[in-house]
Amino acid sequence: MTAPLIPDRASELQGLLAKLTGHAAARVRRYGKHLLIQMQRDESLDTVARLTQTGTNHYVAAFRTHSGRWEPLPASGNLRQTAEIVVAMLASYFDPDV
Template structure:
């Protein structure tokens, strides 16, 4: 059975983020119409951000604040464009603890 489009996007996003960040301590997970971006820590993965599918290969981005609320990041764009936005704005939060 072929992967669902959102699951395919999750794998593509993970490859792109790892390439941009230069490390393998990032995993992604399809969750409804969202793509969760997690940093791998010693204990369990920490959700840092998410992309939300808007349709037509367009996504919006948000980060999880210290209160647990989702805060929107600026703009919408393709998967590649929004992964670059996430890395640019949230790079310190996407680095492994020992980085």
């Protein structure tokens, strides 16, 4: 018997971010139940936000402050809904030229 296929949510979110922002500078890395959203800046990756899976297809979002703390964002829903809200709220952080 083969194992059931588990969707690669990190790749899915990275694709959604590329469509929503119009560029491919955003990267997504899985960290336990979190999906870390990072921006490629020169030779480094800055962690901007995270989506945390709270149900089968339900996520909540948080923003990483300059002090390194996570602050909740008023964004929750399925992966697409949460990504759309995060991109709208944090648009300046997704600017590849900043």
